[in-house]
């Protein structure tokens with residue numbers, strides 16, 4: 001069957017809008033029909049798929065490589081979701097399509113979508129194999145079926161699609177600034193100093209506005225431009241009429257460090273949310289006026305997160321906004337449909353005047369997905385409060401296993417507090433030891449596995465626990481005890497379920513730690529590096545219930561404190577805490593370092609104890625831990641070609657030291673680590 005889309009396309013062109021066309025059936029059939037369109041109708045026909053098409057004459061990209069198309073523009077695209085649906089990529093591609101474009105979405109056979117495993121789930125479900133995504137599919141079907149502007153062509157079925165209802169013919173802006181752009185331009189041209197953050201949806205004319213600024217400033221002084229990829233600055237460059245110098249972010253940072261530019265009036269940072277925050281702060285401090293542009297859409301590095309986290313740390317910051325789309329007309333069917341599918345506007349569903357907490361409901365995934373309004377408010381609250389919330393979380397919410405939720409509702413049943421929980425632990429003793437030894441790191445079980453891999457708790461993954469993945473309370477109702485009430489209820493529930501502990505992993509800030517402490521949590525581990533995304537150290541805390549968990553918390557805390565001490569004082573000061581006698585736990589730890597893959601950080605307390613013995617020569621590890629040599633010097637001195645080789649050497653040195661110290665014990669623990677003896681400690 002041949003489908004004639006000419007009428008649809010000319011109407012879309014006339015109205016300046018884009019539409020979604022769903023092709024559903026066997027993958028080969030879908031591809032064949034989509035290829036037919038690419039030959040029949042002229043356009044850029046960007047093709048997004050996991051596996052490239054041979055001899056395809058247009059641009060192709062894998063879904064995960066779509067981010068670097070930001071700022072580019074295409075006429076028509078095919079998005080092959082036959083093997084899985086990458087939500088961020090789908091949003092990003094739809095934003096690049098110009099007026100009159102079709103987005104052709106390829107899906108497996110419509111009637112059995114619920115039974116199709118989704119490869120994308122490997123990114124978010126924490127399951128070892130792709131899983132089916134029945135809740136998300138039900139949601140997609142509900143949304144697409146209810147949207148009369150979506151065109152459908154099902155294999156073995158009819159083509160269904162209506163022409164659009166009549167609307168005004170679209171007149172594309174003519175090249176002079178739109179009213180909104182002119183208004184902002186005027187204030188930027190008058191700016192003395194400061195950081196200006198332009199946040200708007202896709203295709204609102206952000207980059208063009210920044211380019212207009214550069215072009216018009218040219219008479220007064222100089223503008224520089226940086227962007228995560230040169231392509232993302234293309235539109236801007238065109239509008240700047242060549243009057244702006246482009247710098248890659250790294251090169252610009254190096255330049256600012258070597259010689260801070262004195263003569264440059266403006267730095268423009270296009271697609272700023274895709275540049276790590278620490279780099280942005282450094283760039284901003286080197287220029288008197290900075291204009292940052294970013295979108296508000298829900299993919300990684302989105303503007304909303306940017307607003308929450310990054311902009312909160314700026315002084316003299318001015319927020320600017322553009323509402324009217326320019327790449328397409330107002331009320332665009334594709335934009336609307338994608339926003340509904342992926343809850344891009346979920347924040348808008350939150351109550352404007354939330355009331356006091358009336359009720360807490362505990363619900364499972366099915367119940368949350370079955371109530372569209374609640375789902376929107378729940379996800380909207382997370383998006384508004386957590387800078388890291390992305391469509392990946394949405395996919396997780398729908399279909400990841402082991403989730404449960406607790407919602408705080410006001411008198412109108414509006415969501416005012418959200419708690420998201422994940423079951424963890426219960427690993428077999430052997431797998432738990434593999435995790436401890438650093439040989440395996442199965443997906444999931446974040447806290448349970450970290451306690452074993454980074455702490456000394458080789459038993460931790462066997463215990464059963466529940467982790468708080470996210471918690472948020474609407475901002476106007478904070479500090480009224482709502483979050484604490486939700487958590488107290490979960491503590492009781494977890495005890496009733498016979499779990500060992502409740503846990504949380506969070507980016508450490510003084511305020512958040514006070515909050516978790518007020519809810520009864522004990523800090524048991526802290527990462528040693530700041531995370532690039534948040535600039536915070538990852539902290540882990542638990543509320544232990546069972547005897548095993550109480551002991552675990554006590555040991556983990558002690559270990560954590562010793563580690564902290566060791567990182568701030570020199571060896572000879574820690575003699576008291578690092579007693580010379582090696583306990584059985586030290587032997588286990590040291591064997592884990594020597595004969596498996598335990599990390600230097602996790603093992604450092606035991607390593608210090610080992611070094612108290614003169615027989616432990618450790619000719620390269622000793623000077624490092626005693627603070628006489630750096631890793632760089634050791635690498636140079638040993639003529640080694642990387643840290644991996646040095647690490648291998650340290651493991652070998654520790655193995656030799658253990659053998660020299662007590663060969664019998666060394667063999668026992670080596671066997672325990674390598675030959676995988678039953679997990680029972682020997683009598684000391």
Ligand SMILES: CC(=O)SCCNC(=O)CCNC(=O)[C@H](O)C(C)(C)COP(=O)(O)OP(=O)(O)OC[C@H]1O[C@@H](n2cnc3c(N)ncnc32)[C@H](O)[C@@H]1OP(=O)(O)O
Nearest residue numbers: 470471472473478479480481482483484506511514515518
């Ligand atoms: C795993 C994760 O989700 S980590 C991220 C946590 N979530 C967020 O950061 C999202 C944004 N923040 C929020 O939504 C809220 O501020 C929450 C969820 C952190 C706290 O919710 P609230 O309902 O305000 O907390 P609640 O009122 O129950 O506070 C209990 C106690 O914690 C402490 N506390 C709470 N917030 C703070 C704060 N900002 N600074 C210092 N102490 C605090 C106080 O001791 C407080 O008791 P008090 O008010 O009587 O002194």
Ligand SMILES: Nc1ncnc2c1ncn2[C@@H]1O[C@H](COP(=O)(O)OP(=O)(O)OP(=O)(O)O)[C@@H](O)[C@H]1O
Nearest residue numbers: 071173175176177178202203204205206207208326
């Ligand atoms: N005043 C204008 N007149 C005509 N065309 C314009 C005008 N402003 C912007 N455009 C065009 O509209 C399209 C969208 O503009 P632009 O790329 O600046 O938007 P954006 O908000 O930066 O989009 P994105 O979020 O996708 O990067 C571009 O093709 C741009 O050249």
